[in-house]
Amino acid sequence: MNSPRSRPALKPKHQRLVLVVLAVLALFGAGLLAAWGLRSQANYFYVPADMVADPPAPGQAVRLGGMVETGSIATLPDGITIRFVVGDGQERVPVTFAGIAPALFVEGSGVVAEGALLANGTFAATNLLAKHDENYMPRELEGMSTAQARTTVAETLE
Amino acid sequence: MHAYANPARFLRIARPLTAPLLLGGLLLTALALAWGLFVVPPDRLMGETVRILFVHVPAAWLGMGGWMAIAIASLVELVWRHPLATIAARAAALPGAVFTAICLATGSIWGRPTWGTWWVWDGRLTSMLVLLFLYFGYIALAQALAREGSSTRIAAIFGLVGAVNVPIINRSVVWWNSLHQPPSITLGQSAIDTVFLVPLLVATLGFSLIFGGVVLARMRTLLAEVQAEARLRRRALEAPV
Incomplete structure (x- = not known):
């Protein structure tokens, strides 16, 4: 790599470094812009606020995601259809579903319902997916204060 | 950095380091997995399936870390x-x-058991699958270039571009639902309770x-391959016609 002229030996190396760093920056900028542009299209589901503000055409297959409101799950008289309300803190959408719900489908927890919005504003779900949140907690610790939890963990680890 | 770029000097460090890293890693992993399987209590919602966490999260971290190493x-x-x-x-691509x-x-x-489905095309799952395909592409490209003995610069550019x-x-889980x-x-901070986190x-x-x-073991293998090939080539040139 020694050039015949008495040029500083490090120069081409530094040139390459600057070029590669610029190229990488441009590349990441482009990637981030593309991801930014995908923002609304790459969502896996609509939250109730989206669905109420800009309702999809009745019968169009969409997904609705949010929290199952506490005390809202009820079985209809036919014995198989369940009815519950999905909320996001702003809007609420009633959902009906006939089928086997996943084990983690409980009130106060997240859910993603696949189906379509009916003309009367009810969401008819054909499939339910339970959404797990980012909290991992042992069963015994639920509802305990932090201090109680710490004691229990200390006892477990002894 | 120049000091470690010398293959002979690298081998002098890598050779005694490989076995302790592998053995120590296996011991720690066995300990952590046994801990996760037998000691840790079930999660409040997920129950026993929470134990998959102890394989899934480290694997995800190394899948992404491996590509950062390539980049x-x-x-x-x-x-x-x-x-x-x-x-x-090349050594980091396969693991x-x-x-x-x-x-x-x-x-x-x-x-x-948790969501009620094996697979969905949401942002996180899809981008992770893309990472797997990027690895396949990188491995195929790097191997083809090495076999032809041509410049490996294309693979390096691929490695940098894939880092995006x-x-x-x-x-993906922050930008998109x-x-x-x-x-x-x-x-x-951590939303994972200490019993799971440790x-x-x-x-x-x-x-x-x-x-x-x-990675160290594979680097030594690849270096040995390069040396063996160079030696064969030299011998073929020196051989009487």
């Missing part, structure tokens, strides 16, 4: 033209791909040591 080695190769960087990138596959498989197994996917995987949950461990961190350390040991 850094590619940068070093492009700028400083160090042949050892080429070999390091990275394996850990990405483990992450996808365990995630799928966890998703069936890593921050997308990382941010996804079925996959948002990050549980962020800088300085074995998880031990497992991550163990998996990482295994990864390091495998």
